[in-house]
Amino acid sequence: MKLLRFFIVGVVLGIVLTKSEAVSWYRIFEMFHFQSFHMFGIIGVAIATGVLGIKLIKKKELKDYRGLPIQIHDKQRSFFRYIFGGIMFGLGWGLVGACPGPIFILLSTGLVSILVVLGGALLGTYIYGIVKDKLPH
Amino acid sequence: MELFTGTWHWAISGFLIGLIMLVLTYFGKTFGMSSNLRTMCSMFGGKKFSDYFNFDWREQKWNLAVVLGSIVGGYLAIHFLSSENILQLNPKTIALLQEIGIDNPNGNLQPETIFSLSSVFSLKGFLILLGGGFLIGFGTPYAGGCTSGHAISGLSNLQLPSLIAVIGFFLGGLLMVHVIIPLIF
Numbered sequence: 001m002k003l004l005r006f007f008i009v010g011v012v013l014g015i016v017l018t019k020s021e022a023v024s025w026y027r028i029f030e031m032f033h034f035q036s037f038h039m040f041g042i043i044g045v046a047i048a049t050g051v052l053g054i055k056l057i058k059k060k061e062l063k064d065y066r067g068l069p070i071q072i073h074d075k076q077r078s079f080f081r082y083i084f085g086g087i088m089f090g091l092g093w094g095l096v097g098a099c100p101g102p103i104f105i106l107l108s109t110g111l112v113s114i115l116v117v118l119g120g121a122l123l124g125t126y127i128y129g130i131v132k133d134k135l136p137h
Numbered sequence: 138m139e140l141f142t143g144t145w146h147w148a149i150s151g152f153l154i155g156l157i158m159l160v161l162t163y164f165g166k167t168f169g170m171s172s173n174l175r176t177m178c179s180m181f182g183g184k185k186f187s188d189y190f191n192f193d194w195r196e197q198k199w200n201l202a203v204v205l206g207s208i209v210g211g212y213l214a215i216h217f218l219s220s221e222n223i224l225q226l227n228p229k230t231i232a233l234l235q236e237i238g239i240d241n242p243n244g245n246l247q248p249e250t251i252f253s254l255s256s257v258f259s260l261k262g263f264l265i266l267l268g269g270g271f272l273i274g275f276g277t278p279y280a281g282g283c284t285s286g287h288a289i290s291g292l293s294n295l296q297l298p299s300l301i302a303v304i305g306f307f308l309g310g311l312l313m314v315h316v317i318i319p320l321i322f
Contacts, residue, residue: 086305
């Protein structure tokens with residue numbers, strides 16, 4: 001039962017990303033050509049909502065559902081891993097038009113091709129885990 | 138009804154995604170979908186090969202529940218909230234697709250050229266799908282997060298590393314869409 005609330009959050013996420021068409025290869029292609037405001041609007045409003053919410057949480061020192069203070073961790077400082085890992089991710093995102101969330105969501109379309117993308121993604125993470133200590137971060 | 142079955146407005150969608158991130162924060166978690174790739178590698182025996190997968194994946198069950206829910210959500214959206222009127226793309230984008238040789242939406246979320254069964258069973262098509270997945274799977278743990286972890290969670294907390302990562306996402310995406318895609322199709 002503890003997992004039910006996360007499942008419900010997931011259902012909402014799946015519906016929103018599908019109905020906003022953020023899961024569509026076409027929307028990502030259109031976004032990288034700057035030919036529609038749609039995706040920029042989605043990401044922009046999500047960030048604006050997030051910024052205001054996180055500000056409120058910090059300012060009011062809001063507690064989580066168990067009554068514990070909400071901790072928001074800062075990301076580790078670095079440059080290379082973010083730019084280089086980011087470019088790799090972007091190349092994949094532009095090619096198959098789906099980031100990790102949509103890859104999972106698109107499994108619901110029953111397309112075999114999405115399984116191949118997921119297989120590639122798991123393989124990529126697997127290889128990263130093996131070679132990571134040899135990479136500059 | 139068209140309000141629910143047509144394309145959801147970006148403002149409503151963006152607001153709901155921001156809210157999802159905040160709800161997960163309230164539940165004591167961090168919104169990030171790519172962590173699940175690492176969790177799955179750990180579940181499927183990755184522990185033997187790298188310390189990176191040597192953690193108790195059961196602590197990540199909540200995130201797997203989000204994934205499972207999102208698949209169900211996607212299914213509900215496609216089967217019960219669908220309309221013919223999806224993907225009203227910019228006419229310029231449609232013309233560009235024709236020029237490159239990629240089919241237009243016609244009610245599908247993904248182009249047949251890349252995602253049809255026949256492309257899965259062609260060498261080139263298979264390598265495109267596998268390679269694209271690989272770049273995502275390798276790049277996201279390297280960058281420490283994806284669109285949800287960096288662009289939404291990280292930027293909402295005004296993190297400079299996330300801004301660098303998002304700039305990287307766009308550099309990679311622009312290079313792929315403007316230079317590489319016209320070359321390979």
